[in-house]
Amino acid sequence: MNNILKKITAVFMALLISSLFMSADVAEDVQEKYSAHILIEARTGAVLDEYNADLQLNVGYMTKLMALLLVAEDIEKGKYTTGTVMTASQAVAGTDGAVVWIEPSENITVDELLKAVIIGNANDAMTVLAEYSEQSVESFVMRMNSEAFDLGLRDTAFYSPYGYYDEREHTTAHDLAIICAKLSDYDVLEPYFRTWRDFVREKKAELVNENTLSRTYEPHIGFKASHSEKSGYCIAEGGRNSEGNVYISVVLGAVNEDVSMKKAKELINRGFNGFHITATMFPNEMLMPVKVKNGVESAVEIQLRNQSNLVVPKNITELNTVVVIPDFLTAPIEKGQVIGSAGFYSGDSLVCETDIIVKDNVEALSFGFSFKKILFNIFKK
Numbered sequence: 001m002n003n004i005l006k007k008i009t010a011v012f013m014a015l016l017i018s019s020l021f022m023s024a025d026v027a028e029d030v031q032e033k034y035s036a037h038i039l040i041e042a043r044t045g046a047v048l049d050e051y052n053a054d055l056q057l058n059v060g061y062m063t064k065l066m067a068l069l070l071v072a073e074d075i076e077k078g079k080y081t082t083g084t085v086m087t088a089s090q091a092v093a094g095t096d097g098a099v100v101w102i103e104p105s106e107n108i109t110v111d112e113l114l115k116a117v118i119i120g121n122a123n124d125a126m127t128v129l130a131e132y133s134e135q136s137v138e139s140f141v142m143r144m145n146s147e148a149f150d151l152g153l154r155d156t157a158f159y160s161p162y163g164y165y166d167e168r169e170h171t172t173a174h175d176l177a178i179i180c181a182k183l184s185d186y187d188v189l190e191p192y193f194r195t196w197r198d199f200v201r202e203k204k205a206e207l208v209n210e211n212t213l214s215r216t217y218e219p220h221i222g223f224k225a226s227h228s229e230k231s232g233y234c235i236a237e238g239g240r241n242s243e244g245n246v247y248i249s250v251v252l253g254a255v256n257e258d259v260s261m262k263k264a265k266e267l268i269n270r271g272f273n274g275f276h277i278t279a280t281m282f283p284n285e286m287l288m289p290v291k292v293k294n295g296v297e298s299a300v301e302i303q304l305r306n307q308s309n310l311v312v313p314k315n316i317t318e319l320n321t322v323v324v325i326p327d328f329l330t331a332p333i334e335k336g337q338v339i340g341s342a343g344f345y346s347g348d349s350l351v352c353e354t355d356i357i358v359k360d361n362v363e364a365l366s367f368g369f370s371f372k373k374i375l376f377n378i379f380k381k
Contacts, residue, residue, distance in 0.1 A: 041247055048271060053172060057171065165230045235254075300358050319345060325356055326339060329362075
């Protein structure tokens with residue numbers, strides 16, 4: 001009997017120890033379920049949560065988000081409208097990947113092309129839009145990279161508007177979130193992003209949105225989900241709360257759809273429940289001009305680089321400001337030069353910080369300028 005009890009006890013302890021190790025492994029594997037994530041507030045771009053947000057990854061069809069941003073810009077500028085009829089070139093023939101079987105010389109509206117790209121991920125529809133926007137797909141890709149650079153996206157490189165796998169192509173969770181923040185400014189795209197199922201080409205092609213949050217998540221305003229063997233499951237999701245604030249989450253390289261969707265939704269909800277937007281409440285008039293040595297001006301005006309809104313935890317109701325600036329500057333000084341910082345504190349905790357910059361150029365004092373000034377003062381007397 002004692003031997004039996006000893007065996008039962010041994011088995012129980014073995015199972016207990018095994019379960020403890022398994023629990024530890026599960027905890028360690030949480031982040032291994034995906035490669036990167038980020039949560040930002042769209043208006044300010046404030047990063048509220050991130051993991052590997054600057055890790056360069058191949059994200060497959062998520063590339064189309066940058067392509068759609070260019071299309072949205074063209075619509076806003078009046079280059080074409082959603083009602084514009086475009087004619088497909090021979091380039092649509094034999095298009096790889098997802099398609100809606102557009103034929104060369106076929107006429108199709110921008111409205112249907114946007115449905116095909118956003119809801120159905122159609123590469124042939126993307127070809128038509130790209131060629132109409134920039135005359136060729138190659139020129140369109142050049143513009144994608146140029147505008148990405150203008151947005152400050154230094155970890156991004158595009159080689160097609162489709163998202164075909166290319167080992168040279170890469171972006172990050174952070175850069176995709178910034179692209180989505182810009183996309184959220186274009187109301188024309190939101191109805192397409194919100195649609196889960198539709199048809200195009202006289203109902204010859206059915207479209208089903210891979211982003212199931214477009215059907216199941218009430219705050220959803222966009223953007224895209226995709227998956228491939230190389231990129232894993234990826235999603236960029238945007239949600240708007242009752243106050244009109246937009247939060248954007250990006251999850252890249254997830255092991256399956258459930259992980260990507262659940263994490264994206266969890267991040268957006270964290271934004272809704274944990275943060276609010278407040279004004280800095282620090283007028284530039286409070287920043288006195290800084291003295292300048294050896295310059296053509298004796299002082300220069302300064303300002304906060306960002307003087308608008310801040311995203312702060314909901315339990316913070318009042319912020320104090322601490323300004324750090326030098327007693328003087330030495331010319332030459334360039335407009336926009338960073339010379340200090342303003343920190344916004346809740347008690348002793350730093351909530352956020354922004355640069356203090358100079359408003360104007362100040363040239364260094366030269367012999368010619370000094371001589372002219374002396375003459376001016378002599379004749380003035």
